[in-house]
Ligand code: UDP
């Protein structure tokens with residue numbers, strides 16, 4: 255087999271602080287992989303600027319002029335990590351035999367890319383980078399992440415434990431991914447659905463090299479809830495269960511109430527009525543909200559809007575502009 259063309263896809267949102275270092279380390283990595291004969295000399299790095307408001311795009315453009323490995327893609331506004339990544343994967347799959355996605359902040363150990371490629375050469379279509387430990391995370395982030403994986407597993411969503419978006423995908427896997435047309439693409443949930451032969455490679459996740467996290471708590475919670483409702487209807491089913499339970503227990507309470515009315519002497523109407531109304535009212539509003547969440551998803555999906563818009567691309571002069579759509 256010829257040495258595969260590798261594209262490293264890097265979504266960037268306001269990453270000016272770390273970009274040069276990222277470029278340096280990824281370039282070094284690609285050259286050492288080339289020297290080992292693991293990847294083709296046509297391999298490259300694709301930076302996707304996800305509508306940054308800082309110098310990220312000018313820096314990327316400048317890099318494409320100086321470094322023949324670097325290409326850039328500029329989205330027309332901020333679309334979010336998952337969509338920026340998708341834009342990169344779709345652009346890369348035209349040329350590349352395999353693609354590795356990695357965050358711009360160098361939290362993921364670039365040296366394990368070598369193992370990714372060895373697995374790819376053994377015939378794996380998807381190789382997941384899996385964090386060995388979460389020592390560097392806050393206790394809170396660790397606990398919530400663990401709880402989340404557990405809950406998703408219970409609900410029947412097959413996530414790779416402690417895997418973020420650091421992974422290798424073959425052209426074939428990317429072509430399958432392209433057939434998942436959903437608007438709200440939750441890559442971590444979708445990629446395992448593709449199947450094929452897969453492998454996991456362990457690595458230590460570091461702290462951000464520079465800059466700050468683009469995932470504040472609020473975004474993280476929204477991301478988690480979105481992942482849940484995109485992949486599972488179990489929450490809706492739980493409503494049915496609670497409804498059934500309420501119905502059964504209220505039947506019993508009803509019999510008791512009749513008994514008290516005809517044979518008892520106490521007249522305690524107010525307390526029981528107010529409790530039932532508040533409890534049921536609260537529960538029904540919550541249920542409506544949850545159902546609304548799913549209906550909202552159907553609404554968004556049904557509009558079939560484009561998932562991202564590319565504004566501009568940049569590639570080394572010698573390679574010409576036609577490399578990227
Ligand atoms: N990112 C992006 N668009 C966004 C937010 C983040 O492309 O709207 C990129 C960001 O530049 C980084 C990656 O997604 O390369 C992961 O973000 P970050 O490191 O801030 O997340 P964390 O590691 O803290 O979860």
Ligand code: MG
Pocket residue numbers: 357359361462467
């Ligand atoms: Mg990060």
